[in-house]
Amino acid sequence: MANKIKISELIPKGAPLSTTDLLMISQETPDGFESNSITGAEIIESAQEGLQRTLVSGTSIKTLNGNSLLGSGDIAISTNPKLLGFSGKIGTQTSGTAVTICHSVLIPANTLTTNSILQIVFRMYRQNGNVGQMYGRIYFNTSNSLTGASLFNTTFTMNGGGTQYLGLVERNLSYNGTTLIGYSNVAFSEFTTGTALTTALNRTVDNYVLLTMACQNSADIANIDIVKVFAYV
Amino acid sequence: MNESEFHFEGEAEILNDEQAHVPTDRGVIFMDTTMTIDNESFNNINDFLTKLYGK
Numbered sequence: 001m002a003n004k005i006k007i008s009e010l011i012p013k014g015a016p017l018s019t020t021d022l023l024m025i026s027q028e029t030p031d032g033f034e035s036n037s038i039t040g041a042e043i044i045e046s047a048q049e050g051l052q053r054t055l056v057s058g059t060s061i062k063t064l065n066g067n068s069l070l071g072s073g074d075i076a077i078s079t080n081p082k083l084l085g086f087s088g089k090i091g092t093q094t095s096g097t098a099v100t101i102c103h104s105v106l107i108p109a110n111t112l113t114t115n116s117i118l119q120i121v122f123r124m125y126r127q128n129g130n131v132g133q134m135y136g137r138i139y140f141n142t143s144n145s146l147t148g149a150s151l152f153n154t155t156f157t158m159n160g161g162g163t164q165y166l167g168l169v170e171r172n173l174s175y176n177g178t179t180l181i182g183y184s185n186v187a188f189s190e191f192t193t194g195t196a197l198t199t200a201l202n203r204t205v206d207n208y209v210l211l212t213m214a215c216q217n218s219a220d221i222a223n224i225d226i227v228k229v230f231a232y233v
Numbered sequence: 234m235n236e237s238e239f240h241f242e243g244e245a246e247i248l249n250d251e252q253a254h255v256p257t258d259r260g261v262i263f264m265d266t267t268m269t270i271d272n273e274s275f276n277n278i279n280d281f282l283t284k285l286y287g288k
Binding site: 096097098099139146147148149150151153198199200214 | 248249251252254259260261262263264265267268
């Protein structure tokens with residue numbers, strides 16, 4: 001006959017429960033003893049039911065571009081091309097001959113490499129009036145200001161008095177680390193031949209793409225209502 | 234040549250009373266009457282350009 005021990009008299013194991021442990025309790029019956037047992041593995045499984053398992057990077061949780069997702073903090077997701085900025089609404093309006101920045105987009109320092117493409121798309125918008133011409137231009141500057149800015153030397157023109165209310169302009173500029181090369185033509189798109197236009201750009205500092213409008217007539221109001229600037233790097 | 238050194242090329246394009254495009258060997262630069270020359274301020278772009286070109 002087995003010894004009888006009260007549960008309160010059991011000696012603690014003194015170590016964490018392991019999967020190989022076995023807990024057995026015997027109950028005295030008229031015929032002798034009836035035993036019930038449970039393994040350490042079953043206790044652990046039961047205790048962990050509904051709990052999140054410890055994540056193992058690359059095993060139970062995927063990695064992101066080779067980076068572990070474990071821990072705190074932010075993981076910047078790099079895309080190519082990089083969207084440097086966009087807008088789907090009008091910016092600062094202008095009237096009269098004042099050249100005004102309607103929208104600007106920052107090119108952070110060291111974004112461009114020695115082999116990059118800068119894609120600039122914007123839509124000139126006749127916000128009010130239909131009297132005279134409207135002029136869209138692209139400038140580059142190291143500050144968000146026109147003063148001292150370099151002109152991408154093409155003027156995009158919408159005529160007044162007709163149906164020229166919108167004009168979508170696109171320029172793709174190649175960049176070799178020092179110089180932007182674009183298409184010099186007053187045409188809004190580039191799907192034709194033209195001469196090359198170069199603009200020096202120091203990629204190691206912040207640069208702004210300044211998208212401006214001006215009007216021929218003070219009765220008109222010009223603006224820009226679509227902006228997309230991408231960098232292929 | 235100093236990085237901040239520009240050489241003027243051709244005539245400036247006056248945009249309005251306060252703004253102008255100034256051609257240089259490094260492309261066309263936007264200038265306006267917020268700029269000063271030797272700490273001198275200007276009320277209109279014509280006076281600014283006259284001083285700038287040393288006429």
